[in-house]
Amino acid sequence: MTGKGTQDSSKGTGRGGAEQRKAAASSGPPASQPEKIRNVALVGRSGSGKTLLAEALLAATGVITRMGTIDGGSTVSDSDPSEIHQQRSVTLSVLPLMLGEVKVNLLDTPGYADFVGDLRAGLRAADAALFVVSAVDGVDAATTTLWAECESVGMPRAVVINRIDHPRAGYEAVLAACQENFGASVLPLAVPIRNNGAITGLLGLLSGIVSDYSAGGTSPTQRPASEAEHADAEPARATLIEGIIAESEDETLMERYLGGAEIDRDSLTTDLEIAVVRGSFFPVLATSAETGVGMTELLEVLTGAFPSPVERALPSVTDLDGKPVGPLTCDPDGPLVGEVVRTTIDSFLGRVCLVRIFSGTLREDSIVHIGGHGLTDRGHQDHDSDERITHLQSPLGATLRPVPYCVAGDICALTRLTDAETGDTVSDREAPLLVEAWEMPEPLMPVAVQGAARTDDDALAKNLGKIVAVDPTLRVEHNAETHQLVLWCMGEAHAEVVQDRLRAQGVKLETVEVITPLRETFAAPAAARGRYVKQSGGHGQYAICEIEVEPLHRGAGFEFVNKIVGGVIPGHYIASVEKGVQAQMQRGVSAGFPVVDIRVTLVGGKTHSVDSSDAAFQAAGALALREAAAGTRIQLLEPVSAVTITVPDASVGTVMTDLSTRRGHMTGTTSVADERTEINAEIPDAELLRYAIELRALTAGSGLFRRSYLRHEPVPPHVVPAAVSV
Structure with a gap:
């Protein structure tokens, strides 16, 4: 490819060759022109080789001296303690490399479904994505x-x-699977060349040049393709040219091509690059991160085909009052607007914020405004403060290198900030702005935790705030009914990472079974007398009340009816009885869960002119409700959620069968785009505790669901013992 001043793959050297690339990769001044920046997210499922591919690119450009290390020993992916422990990428990591004058920020994103929040953050910071598929595991x-x-x-x-x-x-089979799943616009730019069954090079379909990697390394030798190689590649070449022409804005191009005219390579390359930027054409490259095959061609695409920040639309912005502000442009001289896309806590550097600069130039020692991000429901408070930028860094995995400024389109790291969290906006303090938030996934798997000992509870509470600050996909709930500390996570792997991070802070904790917050109600009418009489010398306590209790329909709440006649209970004690009844309702009357949906009627009672009091009638009211409950059957109620499950059409039967085992009630199905179906159901919350994990197992990781509280319903008799024992 030759557009945007990139190298011609037929030369095999790319902007002066591998040696110049390595020399340019050494730490130098930061990028100063947005046009010379490429922000590329590495996306792919776990095991596809994203991180290894990133390291191969860093090694090919001289950023690291050997695979797996940065600056003489720090592993590329070691940006989070949990990654070292679990040997997997779970957080967003930025790996910059230089190709001549072009700076490429590789954003290595997690491939696990549990960490889709970091994936979305990476896509927010990127202008293009390198989608990595394993030739072994396929699609x-x-x-x-x-x-x-x-x-x-x-x-x-x-x-x-x-x-x-x-x-x-199986390269050919995986390519076919990509085209089947991703569309006909997924077309290869080169085909593998084999020698005795082994892939030793790549034939560029537009250039007709073979890049021979048989000698090893990332800088292949170049030679013209043989007649046999040309003939073998001709069908793929014709398909590629037709695919490019189909995306061309030149309506005469197809007619000329079909008429037998030879379309020049420069025109095809230009049209290809325009289609890639537009997101309607997806070139395919073949690589081996371990041996270096295809690295030259991949580097060319990174700089030549992918858009610069000035070619991509920027997020919408508003002022602090929510009033829309005119569209931003990626201009280093424009108003300062950046966004925190990732936050970590370092024991030495404090809070480290990864920031994508959309507009303006951020300079060291400047004072900026930190704006809130609207995730208060997950424990992230809105921010509205000014901070001085004392440490401006260029990130390289876990390594940070000081830089004096960061221009629009680039990515930097800010350390020792006080308030900033993921999703916050960094802007000029004289004209503060807020960037429109991106959608964060909803955590749907609860995990109850507690300190290993009572003395560990304070450390857990203190350090949990730090964990929440760096993870916007985590929601912390202090359940007032069950008195449990519940971490709402994306899945089991996410829960493990959160616990690893807490333990890394010195917190000793353990998980306990999540308690489903049930309710109690009266299954039948009942009547009782509450007698609270104490005479132990001096001023006593005296209160007697008689009540009738009857159940109401679900969702009716609580009603209190006063039918006292003749003043047997003075009016100012009537409210005391009601208050005592409600207090007992909160404590429960059978299994310790709140009582709901009842009507309590006060029908009689007695008082004492000296010993009656507000406290005595509250106690009598509570006692009366307990006595009424003892004389009738109490029904346990469980929360039920309305659930919408989105699965591939092929998984509908499996998922619906599973729902029937969860006491789920299906309310309908709807076909949606991309051969997927939405299943609507009503499911008890107790059956959803691990559904985030189990749905993925049923659908090979492709199932999604969302839920919302619907109502409480009676717990079936065969479930009651388990529900009460939780």
Whole structure:
């Protein structure tokens, strides 16, 4: 490809060759022109080889001296303690490299469904996505889900089929699967060249040049393709040219091509690049991160085909009052607007915020405004404060390098901030702005935790605030009914990472079974007398009340009716009885759960001129309700949620069968786009505690669901013992 001043793959050197690339990769001044920046998210399911591919690119450009290390020993992916422990990428990491004058920020995103929040943050900071698919594992439901995430934000993409030289690789089959799942606009730019069954090079379909990697390394030798190689590649070449022409804005191009005219390579390359930026054409590249095959071609696409920040629309912004502000442009001289896309807590540096600058230039020692992000429901308070930027850094994985400024389109790290969290806006303090928030996934798996000992509870509460600050997908609930501390997580892996982070802070904790907040109600009418009489010398206590209790329909709440006649209970004690009844309702009358949906009628009682009091009648009212409950059957009620489950059409039967085992009641199904179905159901909350995990298992990782509280319903008799024992 030759557009945007990139190298011609037929030369195999790219902007002066591998040696110049390595020399340019050394730490130098920050980027100063948005046109010379590429922000590229690496996207792919776990095991596709994203991180290894990133390291191969860093090694190819001289940023690191050997695979797996940065600056002599710090692993690329070691940006989070949980990644070291669990050997998997769970957080967003930025890996910059230089290709001549072009700076490429690689944003390595997690491939686990539990960490889709970091994936969305990476897509927010990026202008294009490099979609990595393993030539060994191919395309599965999790891969198509990730593709849909990219598609939902209109992200330009290229597909990398990695690990092509693995003994079990099936490049052609995986390419066909990509085209079947992602569309006909997924077309290769090169085809593998094999020698004795092994892939030793790539034939560029537009250039007709073979890049020979048989000698090893990332800088291949170049030679013209042989007649046999040309003939073998001709069908793929014709399909590629037709695909490019179909996306061309030149309506005469197809007619000329079909008429036998030779379309020049420069025109095809230009049209291809325009289509990639537009997000309607997705070039495919073949690589091996371990051996370096395809690295030169991939580097070319990063700089030549992917858009710069000035070619992408920026998020909408408002002032602090919510009034829309005119559209931003990626201008270093424009108003300062940046967004925190990731936050971490470092034991030495404090709060470290990864910031994408959309407009203006952020300079060290400047004072900026930190604006809130609207995630108060998850424990993230809105911010409205000014802070001085004392440490401005360029991130390289876990390594930070000081820089004096960061221009529009680039990504930087800010350390030692006080308030900023993921989703916050960084702007000029004289003209503060707020960037429209991106959609965060809803955590749907509850995990109850407590200190390993009572003395550990304070440490848990103190450090939990730090964890919440760095993870907007985590929601913390202090349940007033069950008295449990519940962490709402994205799934089991997310829960493990949260606990690992807490333990890394020195917190000793343990998980306990989540208690479903049930309710109690009266199953039949009842009547009782509450007698609270104490005479122990001196001023006593005297209160007697008689009540009738009857159940109401679900959702009716509580009614208190006064039918006292003749003044047997003075009016100022009537409210005391009601207050005592309500207090007992909160404490429960059978299994310790709040009582709901009853009518209590006060029908009689007695008082004493000296010993009666407000406290005595409150106690009598509470006692009367307990006595009434003892004389009738108490019905337990469980919360039921309205659930919408989105699954591939092929999984509908499996999911519906599973719902029947969860006491679910299906209310309807709806066909949606991309051969998917929405299943609407009503399901008891007790059956949803681990549904986030189990739905993924049923649908190979592609199922999603959302829920909302609907009502409380009676717990079936065969479930009652388990429900009460929780």
